[in-house]
Amino acid sequence: MASFVADVHLAKLAKLLRLLGFDTLYFTYIEDEELLKISKDERRWIVTKDRALCTRAKRCLLIRAKDPKEQLEEVLEALHLTQCQPFSRCLVDNALLKAVPKEEVLAKIPPKVAQWCEEFQWCPECGRIYWKGSHYDRMKKFIDEVCG
Template identity: 45%
Template structure:
């Protein structure tokens, strides 16, 4: 039997029992075990892991752990180098709508199977958002984030914070239903689809070219605008 010592830094402690947080955790193991395998045996999904140090030297998730090793594991720093594209598991429909409202490319279906999600991440290089740690531990997954909160507004705030999205927000240019970018549409071409009061009070409209959903700046727009402002203010205050 071999033993190694692990120290998790920052938000990676969220995955540990309270009595193991912010301290060295001893792990017993047999045969050849990678840093990735042992970290996940403690509940930390590999897509959350950034820098790895073994005995003070730079290591990787694939480093084979030896008896007596001291392993220090850091989270991936906040931010993302390019415009992030997400895929969300089947329990996160409201979060998907909120992220689309802010202009972010989010794939979502309420009947996605785990295998489908893993395939999408692998094929398209998307970031998987989920609260399912076991799903995020699948070998094929490269990019992912495990949501800590249950409330969808709090989830939105943590995604904005984790991926540093504030300056990338371009609200109201993506369909909330199907994720497709919206296009301007002339009022006269959609008159037959508008309610009488909408015809009377509004002149500017957008349409989704994929599902044909129509959008305009009604009371729902003001509610969503207020939600965006509150979310950004909340993120800035943390």
């Protein structure tokens, strides 16, 4: 799978890429030199709106759209990405999520969620628990379109 490092102004795009399972680094502050180095060392695609930065990188996608979903489509189209693994990464820190039995998370989830949801994922990095809730429903149609 393609991996990315997002420029500071593309936080929402970085989250969407993670939502689809793409390994995506994001820093609230980072120097251009550092972005270029990470891209080169880790063979990651830079996603940025900075044309000058893009001309200096081997792997760089210049993003034009304002809407995060459209930005995501630009990325997927540019790299012909049709495969994705939605809900496999933490949206906050990019770590790979692990399935966790319901019994183990019962104390940490809202009682209403416990009533209907059986599958839970846990982030080993920050401890957040994920389930296919309202965010999932909102995104499902989009994800189906994007991931085929």
